[in-house]
Amino acid sequence: MKISELKQSLRGLEAINFRLPDGTYLPAHFHVTEVGLVSKHFIDCGGVERRETVANFQLWEAGDYDHRLAPQKFLHILTLSEKILGHEDLDIEVEYQQQTIGKFGLSFDGQDFVLTQKQTACLAQEACGIPNAQFALPQLQVAACTPGGGCC
Template identity: 85%
Template sequence: MKIAEMKQALTGLSAVSFRLPDGSYLPAHFHVTEVGLVNKHFIDCGGVERRETVANFQLWEAGDYDHRLAPQKFLHILNLSQKVLGSDDLDIEVEYQQDTIGKFGLAFDGQDFVLTPKHTACLAQEACGIPGSLLALPQLQTAGCTPGGGCC
């Protein structure tokens, strides 16, 4: 999901809810503690230099049970964050505390914002020597390169 899509979705909502990949919901008293710009500059396992930029939202919950983030307030936060995010319509990445900080993609199903799983992947598959037929295996899609695969 991109920033513009989120703003559009928020305009039609009476309440903001986030659903985890397992179907459970974040408590209604969650906070948006950060909206940031994350730039990643890296070299993949095939030696190709790459850059990624995303808008990052950090969601947090505490004992503030009376707190509710209204859609209009969330829109206000997004508008304030434009001075950090710039005018680009960036993809959104969400951080949420679980056993450790979880990183998620974001989708909207017409009613709820849905935190979607993110997976590692090998970006230089041709350099890894992984046959195309093996890339369909779920463990390779989730884990990316494997030991002895030549890419790590």
């Protein structure tokens, strides 16, 4: 989901609900504790230099059970964050504390915001000898990380 899509979705809501990939909902008293710009500059295993930039939202819950974030307040937070994010229509990444900090994508199903699972992937499949990436993730890990495979 992009920032523009989030803003559009918020405009039609009376309440904000976030749902985890397993179907459970975040408690209604969650907070948006941070809105930030996260830039990643890296080299993949094939030696290609890459850059990624996302808008990052951190969701958190505390013992203040009367707290409720209204859609209009979230829109106001987004407006304030423009001095950090700029006006680029960035993809959104969401952080939420579970056993460790989880990173999620974000979608909207017409009623609820859904935290979507993110996956790792080999960005240099050709250099690693992985044909067309038609394997499931566990198979990719086995295929990509064999001794002498050239990737690890």
